[in-house]
Amino acid sequence: MAPRETRFKCLHCGHEYTGTYDPDNVTERTCPKCRSNSVRRLPDVKPTEKK
C-alpha cells in the first residue's frame, strides 16, 4: 500500500493535524504541539461517506 495523507489527533492535548501515513513503514509520531506520542491516526474517511 502506498503512503497516503491522513489526519492525526493528539489524545493528550486534542491537537489535530494532517500528515502522511505509510502502512508499510510505520514511523514514530509526536504531537507537534505538546510532544506527546499519544497520536492517533484517525480512520480514513470512507468513500461512501464523502458523497
Added chain:
Amino acid sequence: MMDVGRHPRIELMTFSEVESVTGYVGNFQVTVRKKARYVDASECTACAECSKVCPVAVPDEYQQGFSSRKAIYLPFPQAVPSAYILNMENCLGNNPIACGKCAEVCEKKCINYDDQDELVKIEVGVIITATGMQVYDPTEYDEYGYTRYENVITSMEFERLICAGGPTEGHFIRPSDRRAPQTIGFIQCVGSRSRDGRGNPYCSNICCMNTVKDTLLLCDHYPGIEAKVFYMDIRAFGKGFEDLYMRSKEEGVRYIRGIPGEVIENPDTRNLTLTVENTTTGRLEKHELEMIVLSQGVIPRQDGDSIRKLLTLSTTSDGFIMESHPKLKPVDAPTRGIYLAGCVESPKDVKDSVTQASAAAARASILLNAGKTKVEAITSQIDTDKCNYCGICAKVCPYNAILAPDRKAEKAPIIIQAACAGCGACAAECPQDAITMRHFTDEQMMAQIEAILEVEPHKHLLTFACNWCSYAGGDDAGTARLQYPTTCRLIRTMCSGRVDEKFVWHAFRLGAPIVLVSGCHFSDCHYISAVRWTQKRMDRMWNKLDKLGIRPERLRLEWISAAEGQKFAKVMREIEDAVKAVTTEEIEFTMKVLAEEEAKNKAKKEKRKAKAAAEVTA
C-alpha cells in the same frame, strides 16, 4: 599501530564496513563489506611511484586541507596497512583509457581499476564497538569568523600546523602570510557547554587539556610567543593535568576568564581583534591577536547511526552510545556480548580511551574464555494445537525466528529458539493465543493486572513499560530523584510489542481509568522493529474504543528512552489530570460495555468450535 598489522591473530579489514549483524551473544554472524580499494593492499610496497605520475591533485584530508594529495595516495606515512589506495571519485573519469598512468608504472601490478566491493562473512562471539567520535565544526559560531578569516583555525588544524610531519614541516605559521605569529589566542568551549542551541550542552572533556598542551608546545618551539586562552573554566582534573596547567601559566601563557563575543579582522594586517568580557575583572577587553585557535568540542559520529542500529544500541541524550549501567557496567552495552570502548560512549582522551578499551577487552575475554553462556529463558513457544496456520507470527518477528506455517500441509510455524530474542510481539499479535512467552506468559501478565486493579482501580494509572527503555527511564527518574505523583502502577514487559490487546481490554474491564503503554523510541527499539507493532496495535485499539463508545483518550502511548527520566516524570505528571478526569459513570459504562463484548466473543468462539467439531465428525 604497527603491532596490529603484524599480529598473527588480528585480521585487519580496513576500508571496510559492517553491513549486517545477526545472532546473539556468543553467536554473531557478521557481514563486512570490503570496499574496493583498487590497489591490492597485500602486494603494495608503498613505493610511491604511482602517486608520482598521477596528474590529479586534491586537498589532503589528513593535513586538514593545508596541502594536497593525488588520486592514488597513502593516507599518511605511517598508515597501516602501508598500502596505497585509489579514490575513484578523484581518478580521471574512472577510465583507464583517459589516464591509466599509475597502472603503467606499478611494478608489482597491484592496481586494478575493476576492483569490486567484496562481502565477507565472519562469525564472532563478542563485539567491541569503538567507532569513535568526530570533532565539532565551528562554522555556526559565526561571530568568530572561522569561515571568513584565514587566521582563525580549529584545534585539529593547529595539530597539523605544529606537526613535524605536517604540511609546514612543523614551522608554525599563520595561513594568511605564512609568517610565524607572535601573538595567538585560544577560544575554549567552541560547541561545548553551550546553552544557546548551537553546539552541545555537555563538556567535551578533552579541549581544556588539549589547549594547555598546545600552549606548552608553542612556548617550547617559540620562546617569547604571547599566548592567551579565553575560557569558562579550565578543567584539569586528571593525573598530572594540573602540573601541565601550572607549567603553562609559568611559561607566561595568560588565562583570561571569559568567552569572547566577537572577532573582527583588520583587512590590512589580517590581525584579529577579539572582544571579551573578562569576568574576573568585569571589564570589557579588546585583544589584538595574529592568530586564533578555536578549541572545538567533540561530537558523536554523525555516520554512526547504521552501526548503532545493527547492534541495537541506544544513545543517551547527548547522542553518545548508552552503556549498560553508568557506574557499574560502563563498558557493557545493554545487549549481551557487545562492549563499548573509547569515544563512542563519551568524549575522552587517549588515556581514558585506552583504559576503557582494555576494560572492554577484559570483559569480552570473560565470555570468550568461558566458552559457553546461558541465555535467558524468555523465548516464545508455540502451541501447535491452537495454531490455525495464519502465518502472522512469521511476518511479525523482527528476527525471522519463525518459519512460516503451511496451511495446506497443516504444518504449524516453527520457532527457532536460538534466534528468538524474546520481544513477544508474535505472542501479542497471534489471533489464536497460540504463542506463549516464557516468563512473560499471558497468565502472568493478567495476574499482575488483576492484582493491581484489585484495590481502588479508578485511582490508578496502569502502565506497561518495556524493559530496555521506558522501565529504565523510570529507573533513571528514580536515580535523579525526580518527583512525580504516586498514581502510576507499572508492569514490566521486555518490549512494548508484547502488550497484547487483551491486556488492555482486561484492564479497562476491571475499572482502570487510563492505561498507558510505553516503549522505546523507534530508533532505539531493542528488538529491531518490534515497536512498530505496538504503534499499529494502538491504532487498532483506539479505533475499537471509539466504536465501543469509550473515549480513545483513555489509552495513552509514550515513547520514553532509558535516558529520559525527565520525560518519564513529565509524562506521569501530565497524565495525572487525565486520570482524575475520568468519572465513575464513565468507568462503569466501560466495564459494562467490555463485559458484554467479552460475552459476545465467547459465544462466537463456542459457536466456531462447535462448528469445527461438527465438521470433524461429519
Added chain:
Amino acid sequence: MANELTKPEELRIGVFVCECGLNIAGTIDCAAVSEYARTLDDVAVVVQNKYTCADPGQNEIKKAIREHNLNRVVVASCTPKIHEPTFRECVADAGLNPYLFEMVNIREQCSWVHQNEKEKATEKAKDLIRSGVARARVLEAQTEAVVPITKAALVVGGGIAGIQAALDLADGGHQVYLVEKEPTIGGIMAALDKTYPTMDCSI
C-alpha cells in the same frame, strides 16, 4: 506443556522487604508493608531486611527457603536491572529454580520518586507487592539454554580504542577481526601531533 507438570501442589511464597538503609525505609513504612504482605494468600513468610542484597540478606533468603520450604520468592527492593541476576543466583543456590523468583521495584520507582508522599508511597508499595505476589503464584520453572561462544571477536573501529582492544584480545589468545571504515587504522589520534599528559607523539 511440560511446565505444568512441575507446578507444585501448594504455593509457599516468601516475601522479602528491603529497607535499603534509608533509601526505601526513609520514605516507605517497611513494617506496614511487611505486615500487609503477611495477609496475602499463599505467603508463608515475610522477612524485612536492612540490605537484602548484602550477604546477610541473601543468607536470610536461603535460610527461609530451607526452613519454610518456599517454592516462590518475591524480593521488594531496587530495580531488577541491578539485582535480578544477584537474587536469581541466590535462590538457585538454595535449590530453587531462578525463574520462580520475582522482583518488585519499590526504590527507583517508588521511594525515590515519592519522597514527600510517604503514606501514598507506602500504599503504592503494597499494591506493587500484591502484584508481584500474584505474578509469583503463576511463575513457572524454566531451564536456560546453554549456548556455545564462538571464540573470536569483532572490533568495530580502528582508532586508539579499537587498536588497544584488538591487541589486548589478540594477546590474550583470541582471534580478532578489526574492521575500520577508513583506508588506514589510527583514527583521530593519528592526526594529533603530541598528546597530553606525556606530551609525546601519538603514532
